[in-house]
Amino acid sequence: MKQPARKFNRIQPDLRREHLVEAALRCLADQGHAGLSVRKIAAEANVSVGLINHHYDGIDRLIAHAYETLSQGIFDRVTGAVAPAVGTARDRFSAFFREYFSPDIFDPKLLGVWVVFWSLIRHSPEMKAVHDRANAAFCAVLEGYLSDLAMERSGGDGGPPPAAARVAAIGLSALLDGIWLQWCLNPDTFTIAEAIAIAESWVDGFVNGGHGRLAG
Amino acid sequence: MKQPARKFNRIQPDLRREHLVEAALRCLADQGHAGLSVRKIAAEANVSVGLINHHYDGIDRLIAHAYETLSQGIFDRVTGAVAPAVGTARDRFSAFFREYFSPDIFDPKLLGVWVVFWSLIRHSPEMKAVHDRANAAFCAVLEGYLSDLAMERSGGDGGPPPAAARVAAIGLSALLDGIWLQWCLNPDTFTIAEAIAIAESWVDGFVNGGHGRLAG
DNA sequence: TTTATTATTGAACGGATGTACAGTAATTGG
DNA sequence: CCAATTACTGTACATCCGTTCAATAATAAA
Numbered sequence: 404m405k406q407p408a409r410k411f412n413r414i415q416p417d418l419r420r421e422h423l424v425e426a427a428l429r430c431l432a433d434q435g436h437a438g439l440s441v442r443k444i445a446a447e448a449n450v451s452v453g454l455i456n457h458h459y460d461g462i463d464r465l466i467a468h469a470y471e472t473l474s475q476g477i478f479d480r481v482t483g484a485v486a487p488a489v490g491t492a493r494d495r496f497s498a499f500f501r502e503y504f505s506p507d508i509f510d511p512k513l514l515g516v517w518v519v520f521w522s523l524i525r526h527s528p529e530m531k532a533v534h535d536r537a538n539a540a541f542c543a544v545l546e547g548y549l550s551d552l553a554m555e556r557s558g559g560d561g562g563p564p565p566a567a568a569r570v571a572a573i574g575l576s577a578l579l580d581g582i583w584l585q586w587c588l589n590p591d592t593f594t595i596a597e598a599i600a601i602a603e604s605w606v607d608g609f610v611n612g613g614h615g616r617l618a619g
Numbered sequence: 620m621k622q623p624a625r626k627f628n629r630i631q632p633d634l635r636r637e638h639l640v641e642a643a644l645r646c647l648a649d650q651g652h653a654g655l656s657v658r659k660i661a662a663e664a665n666v667s668v669g670l671i672n673h674h675y676d677g678i679d680r681l682i683a684h685a686y687e688t689l690s691q692g693i694f695d696r697v698t699g700a701v702a703p704a705v706g707t708a709r710d711r712f713s714a715f716f717r718e719y720f721s722p723d724i725f726d727p728k729l730l731g732v733w734v735v736f737w738s739l740i741r742h743s744p745e746m747k748a749v750h751d752r753a754n755a756a757f758c759a760v761l762e763g764y765l766s767d768l769a770m771e772r773s774g775g776d777g778g779p780p781p782a783a784a785r786v787a788a789i790g791l792s793a794l795l796d797g798i799w800l801q802w803c804l805n806p807d808t809f810t811i812a813e814a815i816a817i818a819e820s821w822v823d824g825f826v827n828g829g830h831g832r833l834a835g
Numbered sequence: 836t837t838t839a840t841t842a843t844t845g846a847a848c849g850g851a852t853g854t855a856c857a858g859t860a861a862t863t864g865g
Numbered sequence: 866c867c868a869a870t871t872a873c874t875g876t877a878c879a880t881c882c883g884t885t886c887a888a889t890a891a892t893a894a895a
Contacts, residue, residue: 411860413872436652436738441853451874456854511741518738522652524804525731535805573801573809574817578790581797585789588740589751593789601790608824629842629891657883667844672884852881
């Protein structure tokens with residue numbers, strides 16, 4: 404027979420915060436906005452209600468921390484799959500898409516978490532700050548990929564002006580977000596293969612100079 | 620001096636429901652998820668708390684009705700701006716974009732409402748049904764526009780196969796959603812003019828056959 | 836005018852929420 | 866080994882939530 408679990412399970416604050424963040428993400432994934440509750444998160448993490456207010460100034464702070472953590476994790480994962488100097492710039496896009504359109508990302512539960520975060524941005528400066536940072540970083544990466552692609556194609560002699568790469572990156576970012584959103588809201592309307600085709604096709608259009616209008 | 624407002628203000632059920640929907644949308648626009656409350660909506664509509672449960676089986680039904688109403692309104696407005704047989708098919712896209720990228724649509728408050736709706740889809744079959752219907756209708760319209768465009772360009776002799784139009788419509792729909800989402804979450808990263816350029820550029824790419832990969 | 840119907844009110848109820856706080860125990864430093 | 870620190874528990878409190886329901890009043894029907 405096992406002895407009763409210890410009531411006071413003391414661990415390092417950093418580790419505890421990590422556990423709380425994971426519990427919060429699980430609650431949001433399972434229950435959406437209804438999972439955004441001190442009591443539910445505490446139960447999920449097997450701790451008492453009061454502990455959250457000991458480690459965070461309030462539940463809003465915990466949620467912001469969870470947003471930051473998840474956001475960073477996805478960024479690292481997706482960009483980490485693209486080796487910087489291997490293959491052509493065009494190949495790097497395919498590698499990027501292969502990671503982006505994976506079951507871990509294209510998961511209705513993940514979007515469920517994200518949508519709750521989005522709903523909090525407009526009324527929480529803290530959440531907005533996390534979003535702005537993550538979004539800027541993501542667009543910057545895409546802009547780098549696109550610049551490489553333009554350079555590679557033109558051989559360095561007068562590729563598209565830098566302004567085009569910035570707007571193009573915003574366009575691609577929006578396209579990827581939109582595909583992710585629509586597929587997760589209803590996975591039955593199109594397949595992942597079709598989603599990849601849409602993204603690859605957009606890059607083809609960029610390579611073929613079809614986006615010249617963006618230079619203006 | 621004005622006499623005190625009558626306590627019992629009786630109106631037709633249809634009109635009352637309309638008022639309740641409008642009040643609900645105002646609450647969501649102003650307070651996000653926090654505005655999703657019987658008491659706040661009732662106060663906004665200047666009625667008692669109990670009235671909502673008299674006209675709807677529960678607040679979820681009211682929200683679903685609000686989703687349906689807003690969704691239909693936007694659809695009518697955006698598609699209504701495109702006269703069917705005037706100008707070229709390419710011109711029709713520009714007319715469509717002019718309406719879509721208008722301040723009434725590109726309004727952070729409107730996205731704030733929408734994001735709450737999205738967050739409810741996964742746990743409410745009713746909300747999901749509204750979304751699926753609206754989304755299918757929107758994609759069908761875009762597919763029609765794209766078919767016209769392909770027809771116009773090829774003169775009717777062997778334009779892109781129908782399958783391409785379907786996937787292309789999904790891609791354009793995702794692009795428009797993504798631009799809307801990103802701009803509303805942070806209107807400072809790019810301008811509406813740039814947003815229009817991105818959309819127009821996508822259509823240019825479609826016209827120039829840059830999306831051949833989508834034929835599957 | 837009388838009756839039936841129903842839109843509307845507002846109080847009541849049980850339950851869930853976030854935060855505050857006094858008490859408890861595990862760790863750390865001397 | 867003792868003291869100080871702090872991670873942790875669990876109750877208490879005030880507030881909000883959605884729904885129910887008897888009472889009320891405005892309209893429609895007869």
